Amino acid sequence: MRKSADLHLILFFILLLPLLGLSLSAVLANHAGDGPEDSSLATTNIEMAAAAKAILDTVSEGPGGIEQAVGYNRKELLQLDFTDDARTNYVYWPYLRKGLPLEFMSAQQKMLTHDLLNTALSAKGYLSVIQIMQLEKILSDNEVIGFPRGPENYTLAIFGTPGQDNQWGWRFEGHHLSLNFAVANGELSVTPAFFGASPAEIRTGSMAGFRSQNTVHKAGFALINGLTENQRGQAVEDGNPPSDVLSGTLNRPSESWNNWKSLPQSGISISSLTPRQKQLVQHLIDQVITVYRPEISSAYLSQIDINDLHFTWLGSTVDGEAHYWRLDGDDFFFEYDLVQGRGNHVHTVWRSKEGDFGADLLMQHRQENH
Secondary structure, three states: OOOHHHHHHHHHHHHHHHOOOOOOOHHHEEEEOOOOOOOOHHHHHHHHHHHHHHHHHHHOOOOOOOHHHOOHHHHHHHEEOOOOHHOOOOOOOOOOOOOHHHHHHHHHHHHHHHHHHHEEOHHHHHHHHHHHHHHHHHHHHHHOOOOOOOOOOEEEEEEEEOOOOOOOEEEEEOOOOOEEEEEEEEEEEOOOEEOOOOOOOOOOOOOOEEEEOOOHHHHHHHHHOOOOOOHHHHEEEEEOOOOOOOOOOOOOOOOHOOOOHHOOOEEEHHHHHOOHHHHHHHHHHHHHOOEOOOHHHHHHHHOOOHHHHHHEEEEEOOOOEEEEEEEEEOOOEEEEEEEEEOOOOOEEEEEEEEOOOHHHHHHHHHHHHH
């Protein structure tokens, strides 16, 4: 009888949630997942750890003949200590970053790297990653600066030892791409998540008309064009748009890297919009977060109350011209910067003020285990 009463109480609570404006996932989710009880994310984390271990297994016996002849050690490049400074330093420009570059990998290791990416990304997200990497060929053909270019100049780094009961992480990074993952307490962090492209839109040749980050680009314009004249006056700020995302680290001293977290609220409050306009905001957020597989994206989406957000726009509101916008709140922070390259070089980044690099998860892990 007691079990039956408990079951009825649980069912009553679940039925009550919609009336309170909540969802079951919103109550359960604390990050991406809510510890070991979140079976959907537990499966994702198991698959992710297994894929990472499969790559590490290929270097477990130490340097092979080719490595010894050339003078490098794939294992030392690939697996770093969880406390390595590189884990919390995202770099989205051409750079000799830590990790094992694709160009140093065997064919098997490259295939396993793509398997790992697919444990975290949706089909849309994975395709976006491949498109960004392929755009490096265009840059290689057109630039004479001397930076290393090409799809092989992307690196994988695994921090710590993958496992369900461990705190560990991994990063896949190169020019215009930085994917950062941290795992602890059965939960998962995926920020910072940086996607960029140059050119943002290909305007010549057989691929003319292709635009990287196209769905987010369109969603931003749908929102600004869906505002009334008075609302646009609140959203659009005077002044030139910044040449890079404000939460970026390029050409900024390290002591200022977190200044973006204390930016004052600006633009227009989403809480003041009409239901139809709020749908445009929700659609925009969906485009940002659903680059990750549903088990991850649904947990994040359930935690975002769009009424807590503000929308800010700088620059032209004419498609094809340089502009910048951001959507941010107490924790969620997303920037879209299309300014460099005469408005044809895009930088986008999704960050968490509290949870970047799994900061909140790791603090919880330390409190619970020490």
